[in-house]
Amino acid sequence: MLFVDMLFVMVVAISFIPIITGYCAHSRGRSFWLWFALGWMLPLVSFFLLFALIARDELHPGRRLLGEARQILREAEEAAARVRAEK
Template identity: 40%
Template sequence: MEVLIALLTPVLFLPLITGYMATSHGRSFWRWFGIGCALPYLSLFIITYVVYRAQRRFRTLPSDPSNVNLP
């Protein structure tokens, strides 16, 4: 019985972590919680990549869009 609890704890805990990471970066908690339930270990890598891509895209945006066409 203890082995079953030890194996199920990460599987139930990982969707919560995935949902928290998604919420902290403006994504839907329940959507990512569902993805975390379906793909418990893979979902952490997916949300990490999604957040990294969004941050990289944000850094490459011009700081002042009104000055984009100026030399």
């Protein structure tokens, strides 16, 4: 029984990085399942690779403005859809 408990704790501890990596990727518009799988295969490498990709997007002014423009466009489309639905 002790072996099963230790195995369960190890699986939960090891799955912490893939879950965090997948969540961060999903919050930035990337595929959760792709980054979750990468997090299982290469835990630290995938975490630092995702960190580098996010930093590249945030530090490059053109990419940041493009992201903001996409967000504004998405909100405008949602508002237009709501107005059409009310009519």
